[in-house]
Amino acid sequence: xxxxxxxxxxxxxxxxxxxxxAPPLILLLLVFAYPLALIAQQAFTTETGTLALAPAxxxxxxxxxxxxxxxxxxxxxxxTSLCLVLGLVLAVVLVYVxxxxxxxxxxxxxxxxxxxxxxxxLAFSFIYGSxxxxxxxxxxTFHLDAPPVDFLYxxxxxxxxxxxxxxxxVLRPLLAAFSQVDTSQIEVASILGARSGMILRQxxxxxALPAILAGGSLCLLLTVNEFGIVLFIGAKxxxxxxxxxxxxxxxxxxxxAACLIAMINxxxxxxxxxxxxxxxxxxxx
Amino acid sequence: xxxxxxxxxxxxxLADAALTRSVSSNVRFEKVSVAYNGQVVLKPLxxxxxxxxxxxxxxxxxxxxxxxxxxxAGFARPQQGRIWIGETDVTDLPPYERQLGMVVQxxxxxxxxxxxxxxxxxxxxxxxxxxxxxxxxxxxxxxxxMTQYAGRFPRELSGGQQQRVAIARALAVRPRVLLLDxxxxxxxxxxxxxxVEEIATLHRNLPDLTILxxxxxxxxxxxxxxxxxxMKDGAVSAHGRTGELYRRPPNxxxxxxxxxxxxxxxxxxxxxxxxxxxxxxxxxxxFSVAAHPDIDKGKALLCIRPQNLTLAPDNGxxxxxxGRLMNVHWHGELLxxxxxxxxxxARVVVTRLPSMPExxxxxxxxxxxxDASLIPDDxxx
Numbered sequence: 001x002x003x004x005x006x007x008x009x010x011x012x013x014x015x016x017x018x019x020x021x022a023p024p025l026i027l028l029l030l031v032f033a034y035p036l037a038l039i040a041q042q043a044f045t046t047e048t049g050t051l052a053l054a055p056a057x058x059x060x061x062x063x064x065x066x067x068x069x070x071x072x073x074x075x076x077x078x079x080t081s082l083c084l085v086l087g088l089v090l091a092v093v094l095v096y097v098x099x100x101x102x103x104x105x106x107x108x109x110x111x112x113x114x115x116x117x118x119x120x121x122l123a124f125s126f127i128y129g130s131x132x133x134x135x136x137x138x139x140x141t142f143h144l145d146a147p148p149v150d151f152l153y154x155x156x157x158x159x160x161x162x163x164x165x166x167x168x169x170v171l172r173p174l175l176a177a178f179s180q181v182d183t184s185q186i187e188v189a190s191i192l193g194a195r196s197g198m199i200l201r202q203x204x205x206x207x208a209l210p211a212i213l214a215g216g217s218l219c220l221l222l223t224v225n226e227f228g229i230v231l232f233i234g235a236k237x238x239x240x241x242x243x244x245x246x247x248x249x250x251x252x253x254x255x256x257a258a259c260l261i262a263m264i265n266x267x268x269x270x271x272x273x274x275x276x277x278x279x280x281x282x283x284x285x
Numbered sequence: 286x287x288x289x290x291x292x293x294x295x296x297x298x299l300a301d302a303a304l305t306r307s308v309s310s311n312v313r314f315e316k317v318s319v320a321y322n323g324q325v326v327l328k329p330l331x332x333x334x335x336x337x338x339x340x341x342x343x344x345x346x347x348x349x350x351x352x353x354x355x356x357x358a359g360f361a362r363p364q365q366g367r368i369w370i371g372e373t374d375v376t377d378l379p380p381y382e383r384q385l386g387m388v389v390q391x392x393x394x395x396x397x398x399x400x401x402x403x404x405x406x407x408x409x410x411x412x413x414x415x416x417x418x419x420x421x422x423x424x425x426x427x428x429x430x431m432t433q434y435a436g437r438f439p440r441e442l443s444g445g446q447q448q449r450v451a452i453a454r455a456l457a458v459r460p461r462v463l464l465l466d467x468x469x470x471x472x473x474x475x476x477x478x479x480x481v482e483e484i485a486t487l488h489r490n491l492p493d494l495t496i497l498x499x500x501x502x503x504x505x506x507x508x509x510x511x512x513x514x515x516m517k518d519g520a521v522s523a524h525g526r527t528g529e530l531y532r533r534p535p536n537x538x539x540x541x542x543x544x545x546x547x548x549x550x551x552x553x554x555x556x557x558x559x560x561x562x563x564x565x566x567x568x569x570x571x572f573s574v575a576a577h578p579d580i581d582k583g584k585a586l587l588c589i590r591p592q593n594l595t596l597a598p599d600n601g602x603x604x605x606x607x608g609r610l611m612n613v614h615w616h617g618e619l620l621x622x623x624x625x626x627x628x629x630x631a632r633v634v635v636t637r638l639p640s641m642p643e644x645x646x647x648x649x650x651x652x653x654x655x656d657a658s659l660i661p662d663d664x665x666x
Contacts, residue, residue: 184393188451190380191358191387192407192458202406206397 087170217276317366344516386455
């Protein structure tokens with residue numbers, strides 16, 4: 001029993017503790033477990049109504065599924081890596097090279113967390129889209145026939161949008177971690193002859209490792225499941241697992257396939273979440 | 286193994302090693318002042334630390350002592366003035382080029398590195414050859430008696446052990462000057478006393494090492510320092526050799542900051558002359574003590590440390606005062622007697638009393654001329 005539970009138990013009274021547990025448990029079963037069970041049942045049920053693994057085995061070998069899985073992994077890994085790099089650079093600058101307005105900038109970046117993910121995509125369309133500001137200026141300046149910048153409708157567009165949206169998820173824990181690094185450690189390192197690069201590599205980054213792992217894991221988890229950005233950008237040939245589920249369920253009405261992909265997506269997410277929790281426990285984030 | 290016994294085994298190699306640090310390592314502040322956000326925290330300071338000397342900067346919080354140390358380290362940029370280490374003007378040098386070692390209050394060990402890696406950090410930063418790093422780390426850990434803990438992480442060590450590692454880390458780079466910023470403040474009293482003695486032993490074995498020691502604890506300063514500078518309100522209030530400063534404080538602040546002092550108002554009837562002694566009167570008592578160059582006739586304060594007042598005229602303590610016993614405090618090995626001398630509260634410290642006098646009784650108190658000094662009455666420097 002946790003110490004908090006031990007403390008509040010006398011206050012709650014000893015009679016029928018299940019009365020406290022039952023309502024949230026029932027609610028959880030109704031709104032989460034039951035629909036999930038229905039999806040699982042649908043995923044592993046054949047057309048004849050029997051439970052079988054064969055559809056799942058066929059699915060994981062299907063080219064369209066493997067393509068979506070590969071796209072999902074590539075985009076998630078690339079986005080997370082770039083989020084980590086950008087988040088690290090921003091955090092180092094904001095904490096160790098503060099400038100006029102740096103606090104405002106940190107808070108502004110924070111607000112990105114509160115915005116819907118497709119909003120950034122919409123903004124990108126205005127700037128980098130084929131009829132966007134950048135292409136307009138380039139066409140007018142260089143008298144071009146076609147818009148020269150068209151990365152937005154590719155995997156790179158998705159990655160750029162995800163990096164913009166999810167960098168704050170890395171930046172926030174890094175800012176907290178950096179601000180807790182003992183200043184005297186940095187000063188002593190400097191006195192001992194270390195320059196800024198060595199201090200960053202050997203003192204600051206190891207101290208921020210839990211935050212890097214936690215922020216990175218969370219970012220990976222969110223990018224694997226990102227749907228809005230991919231859908232909104234509509235990049236040619238960029239089908240990820242969430243988008244594939246949408247296509248199968250809504251456009252093709254193939255619910256068993258959608259449910260099967262959803263189960264695989266859930267397994268992937270749970271695996272990543274397990275990794276996140278493990279890193280939090282291992283490194284104490 | 287204790288540090289003192291470990292030091293016995295440090296071979297001649299250590300002496301040779303100390304010689305490699307033979308460049309002059311005296312520190313000079315030349316009218317150095319520091320201001321933060323326009324507020325002056327260190328007034329123009331001119332001060333020297335001789336090569337191989339321990340100078341303790343002591344004073345209350347906000348007196349400017351840590352700022353002075355940080356100016357030497359390169360973390361506080363002087364508004365004006367220059368700082369010299371040996372023949373090098375380091376005022377504009379970054380910290381990593383000043384060839385210093387520093388130990389701070391919270392040890393600042395790198396928590397993810399083992400003890401040996403912590404000690405090797407400075408040498409790695411200076412890109413020393415691996416063989417030299419190994420040799421220096423071994424030597425530094427041996428000096429502080431931490432050889433057997435080389436493979437541990439800082440979290441696996443006690444506070445005193447962590448502080449030893451911090452000292453080893455600072456020594457491993459053979460610094461020109463070792464900066465100690467309240468290094469023992471985080472330790473409990475018993476370990477602190479032990480560490481003070483160990484640092485004293487360390488300096489005896491590394492006599493070329495110049496140390497700037499910042500503390501608010503006068504007992505650490507008295508035990509360790511060759512010289513003490515007492516700081517107040519961003520300026521040096523008193524500076525001198527430790528024993529001399531303790532015995533003959535130049536002003537009231539120095540007298541009271543360097544331990545308990547009885548400051549008795551006296552009237553100077555005749556000052557100095559060829560004898561160098563001033564004739565004083567305290568109530569009905571008349572006696573003479575060494576004259577003060579800045580005090581002529583009139584009112585002054587007579588400073589006598591509590592342990593220099595005795596209840597018997599032994600060991601040449603010829604001057605007699607009369608006091609009234611107000612209270613007695615037992616401090617284990619010492620007895621502290623609160624007395625009133627001519628209406629001024631004073632304290633007498635003795636090891637034992639043959640018989641305990643009643644409170645309120647009159648006591649004869651004796652002191653020697655050489656244990657008393659005059660300080661200006663209005664001296665709030």
